[in-house]
Amino acid sequence: MRYHAIMLSFDVCNAARLRRDPRYDGRFFTAVKTTGIYCRPVCPAKQPLARNVVYYPTAAAAEAAGFRPCLRCRPETAPFCPAWNGTRSTVARAMRLIDDGALDEGSVVDLATRLGISSRHLARLFERHVGATPQQLAKTLRVQRAKRLLDAGDDSMTAIAFQAGFGSLRRFNAAFAELYGRSPSSLRARRA
Template structure:
């Protein structure tokens, strides 16, 4: 176990190099945290340090709800919001928003739709709906390039709810309808 002085200095700096190497227990609140926790710093006289989350819990402390110190190193929860966004992106890629809403996706992730929108803005720079639309258009473009399906089949295989939405998304992105892309490809260079 690191010395009290080393742990205290790392906690006061919120040094990410010490994340997972010790846990800070606050005697006055009965809560233990990671050294990088964004919560208000407790007074030094009110803290104790433990080498593991299990040791802090055995001493009678409960985990902080902000930094979630009870999660094991390298599990998805340890990565925080990046993990949530990565899971949402995978679900969207698998079609989670093709027939469902952002609210349903957020419920599936265990967060509010508003928080999901904030996380997407922070990590992706676009809304979940925008990402879903971009992925649908990319799928549709690949299907258009293959030339094996009619426009209605392409629209539904790509995840669009209607041919009208499919056409509108293409016009918005490419400035022309999807049929013109197929016609241009058929004519060649």
């Protein structure tokens, strides 16, 4: 596992997953190699074999590794409890700015400048503490916002795309197709 410094051990994660322990919800995500899907530790789906799972500290890290979010446990609803804490205020501030849309219209260079560091240093900090790039985190947050909007209301796809921070309907549809393997409208139809 690459995230020893910030990630719980495999055994701790595995035990928490097998118990479906709610205390660990949001502290790690379980990616299943055989299905290509990642879940919360509380997911009600059938438990995969331990040899088929990999654990990630964030949803963005699981997505950066090529896994799709589970449609049953909905990782976008997990409480956000980062696997790191303490004095890492630069990363925390960057994550808040990204969550507020800093990368929806701006660049990583702009974000790093606002933080008073180089974009290269920001990328290193994100790799170390988040396990994904700032762009991947921004994309994950946009898709999560859009998924919540899809689940919660009946706004048009265009309205949801722009509310979630996508620059175009085409990018919105492409992000959903890449992540979920289906269109946003098919996910909404599934809800009904």
